[in-house]
Amino acid sequence: MDWDNVRADVHAPLTEHFTPGRQGRRIRGVTVHHMAGNLTIDQCRSVWEGSPTSAHYAVQADGRIGQMVDDADTAWACGNWDANLETISVEFANDRFGPWTVGAKALDAGAHLVAALCRCYGLGRPRWMANVFPHRHWSPTQCPGELAGSQNAELMRLCGEWYDYMAGAGSAPGGDDMLRDENLNKPGGGTVPADQAVAWGYYYAKCAKEYLDEMSGQVEEIAKRSATPVSPEAVARALMEHGGLKVDIDYEKLAKAVNDDAARRMAE
Numbered sequence: 094m095d096w097d098n099v100r101a102d103v104h105a106p107l108t109e110h111f112t113p114g115r116q117g118r119r120i121r122g123v124t125v126h127h128m129a130g131n132l133t134i135d136q137c138r139s140v141w142e143g144s145p146t147s148a149h150y151a152v153q154a155d156g157r158i159g160q161m162v163d164d165a166d167t168a169w170a171c172g173n174w175d176a177n178l179e180t181i182s183v184e185f186a187n188d189r190f191g192p193w194t195v196g197a198k199a200l201d202a203g204a205h206l207v208a209a210l211c212r213c214y215g216l217g218r219p220r221w222m223a224n225v226f227p228h229r230h231w232s233p234t235q236c237p238g239e240l241a242g243s244q245n246a247e248l249m250r251l252c253g254e255w256y257d258y259m260a261g262a263g264s265a266p267g268g269d270d271m272l273r274d275e276n277l278n279k280p281g282g283g284t285v286p287a288d289q290a291v292a293w294g295y296y297y298a299k300c301a302k303e304y305l306d307e308m309s310g311q312v313e314e315i316a317k318r319s320a321t322p323v324s325p326e327a328v329a330r331a332l333m334e335h336g337g338l339k340v341d342i343d344y345e346k347l348a349k350a351v352n353d354d355a356a357r358r359m360a361e
């Protein structure tokens with residue numbers, strides 16, 4: 094998922110069951126839906142191919158996102174033509190029914206998507222009933238279940254935090270041990286103590302297999318920002334081996350690098 098440019102993991106546009114263009118109307122919000130089921134992107138697409146209904150995006154349970162109607166086009170989603178013309182519809186996979194709830198991964202990825210859309214279309218920070226609406230606001234329906242009920246506060250918290258994070262004004266929301274680390278999420282610059290850097294080194298070491306390239310880039314960055322001359326190799330070794338690392342590090346920059354990395358992993 095390319096959040097900054099809102100490019101979905103899967104781009105598989107429908108050939109019918111939507112209206113090309115938006116009849117001159119401006120996008121002014123996002124409409125939140127639930128699938129009333131735990132469907133994959135492919136299954137959503139099949140449903141929408143087989144009946145006169147659609148949405149722009151589907152967020153499946155593992156957080157993977159598919160786009161089936163382009164933002165510039167009008168999905169048949171809200172049971173209300175003005176809402177179809179003026180909002181972008183996002184479908185969340187459910188993890189349970191009675192009542193319909195959404196699992197953590199889909200909730201987080203969907204919130205990130207809502208934030209990215211609000212940012213992309215200049216709609217401002219996501220706010221419920223201001224620029225983020227439940228399907229049931231537009232027409233009589235139970236949709237989107239608990240996303241408009243017991244899970245609404247969590248949904249909107251994540252939307253807001255992802256929005257701030259994307260705007261460079263905050264940390265990525267929790268969902269990962271490192272992200273929950275209160276030091277890591279502490280805003281502001283300054284320096285980080287060596288033992289903290291070593292802990293992060295362990296974190297990178299843990300994901301080193303997948304993120305070797307990013308890691309070496311970040312190690313280089315740390316080395317560059319050290320108060321005393323130090324080679325990237327030395328930083329890497331110290332980080333990996335839990336050695337006594339004695340360098341000053343730009344806290345904000347490193348925290349952002351860690352959060353970016355963790356967010357990327359969460360998005361995959």
Ligand SMILES: [Zn+2]
Pocket residue numbers: 125126127170228234236237
């Ligand atoms: Zn709906």
